[in-house]
Amino acid sequence: MEVANVIDEKKAKFMTPFEGSSALVDARPELKSEADLALTEIAVPTTRTEAWKYTRVGKIVNHDWNISPSTAGDIKEITNLDAYRAIFVNGIYDATKSNLPNQAGVTCQLLSEASDALQQMGELSDHNSDWLEALNMRYAQEGMALSVEANTTLDKPLYIVHYTDNTNVAAINRHLIQVARGANAEVIVHYVSNQTAKSFQSCVIESFVAENAELQIDKIQEEMTGESYIHATEWTKQARDSRFNIRTVTLSGQWVRNNLNIRVAGENCETHLFGTYMPRAKEHVDNHTMVDHLVPHCESNEVYKGIVTDKATAVFNGKVYVRLDAQKTNAFQQNANIVLSDDAHMYSKPELEIYADDVKCSHGSTTGQFDEEAVYYLRARGIGEASARKLLVQAFIKEIVEAIGDDAVREYCLNRLEERLDQ
Amino acid sequence: MLEIKNLHASVEGNEILKGLNLEVKPGEVHAIMGPNGSGKSTLASVLAGNEDYEVTEGSAHLDGEDLLDMGTEDRAREGLFLAFQYPVEIPGVSNINFLRTALNEIREHKGQEQLSAKDFLRLVKEKSALVELDGKLANRSVNEGFSGGEKKRNEIFQMAMLEPKLAILDETDSGLDIDALKVVAQGVNAMRSPERSFLVITHYQRLLDYIVPDVVHVLYKGRIVKSGPKELAMELEEKGYDWIKEEVTA
Structure with a gap:
């Protein structure tokens, strides 16, 4: 009992700073009590929990965070990007730095002010049984609600920046995206930390991609100064004939956990998931993905590539379910890694669960070292080893970075990657 | 140009080169022939700086510079080029990007300015025509999905781009059909000049009909055991290597 008390005390101490700030969930009392219940009843995941085997939640729960105000300072962002902007500084929406879409057929507003979206909040996410998602649901401060009406194309991407610049700040946000029948939208989500000591960001994005609609998400994560702890979750539901593409680029981060959950709930859908990570020093990047094929005639394609060096750790866990009804599914998954040092760790676990019998599915996982023959070949042409x-x-x-559709975002990632390689 | 004295080299503790001497003067083409396992490819690898091989004795100089003291890239920058027997496939690195990086690093080493994109592309066009390499191959990943002949032509194309002082061709002819062989030879011949030397390592005399050597050497058990004019290659083709082996053991 004493151990349990200590853990409960830790939990309570961890959550105390969040209690004071108003939460999105205030508008949904039933969700609030569900989340409260989950936070009380569920134990904080430990490495004995399969989904958290290599990633320690204790690193977040055992730290003292604070909710602190948005600051007036400049933020780091992709400057030459032609996009609408929704800027969150330390979890708080900054209207002066933002520039929301003002286009016929497009509604983009704060989630706290979007009553329809608030009603849909929590429809996909797992705040009942996942402790960190319950935490997000219970304490999310603010977020965006983007709604693109039928047959409307969002004329520029929506660029959402999650920027932190206060010591030990926690920023908890969630967004909701609705792309109606035949509509198109592109969203870029950029996590940037630039503070002393640490920051903790928790973000959940729920997306509903309607019939014959298309949603593209680019997710870029990096830390400038200090250490960033990021728990980022996407839940997406696809209706028939829809396309959903997501690229996750983790340039840096002390502790990053990405959860990508896609329910392919309509026939003839296409889903592409690309991801890359390059942790160094003592960084830790964990990508958990789940594609759930519920119906026939869909195609999913997943490629994650990582380079792990120094004492860094990377985790890839990719689940693909092909349910009994999901005949004629084409599901492809590949995870390839290069491990550059003896102290670096890569844990790769592809998981395919196939219940239908007429499907084409494949998965591959490779982890290896540099091709030294290729290095020699290049050197033999006068190219220095570095x-x-x-x-x-x-x-x-x-292959991953080039899948990014927006030129400015792609260039930004390539440049940041190059800088990192030069360090 | 190239001066090798009493070169001994081993791989995984086995001595392959056992006191090899060779001198190649500027503008000369030397052919190195010999039975399998005689050390031909080892010689090429040791000269290029492959770290799998350990030099235990002797010296090798290129224009007076101690080759054995330099890393692989510095040897290349000093003007040594090895056309690989088995060119490596490098997915994701385009031939063009690779060559531009190589050329610029070599130029930087020599204190020359970087080539402009326009001049570089003009050079690519000119040199790829030399070996009849399809322009599309230049944009593809290095050697990826190339046929055997395309890989060898790509080696000669790279040589033409980098304009080395000394080019070593390690069995560039092996496995090539006669048309591809002619193209490769034509590329090499176009590059012959009084300032450039070639070391042509081959198993077959056939190549030497097209790239006519000044001197033919026979390498056997890690040493050069016989040298002669181009007619020596004909003799080897007719009689095989047994008579050489007998001469050596006698």
């Missing part, structure tokens, strides 16, 4: 390795790293990651 540049040779850089060329090979870029070549390895290129």
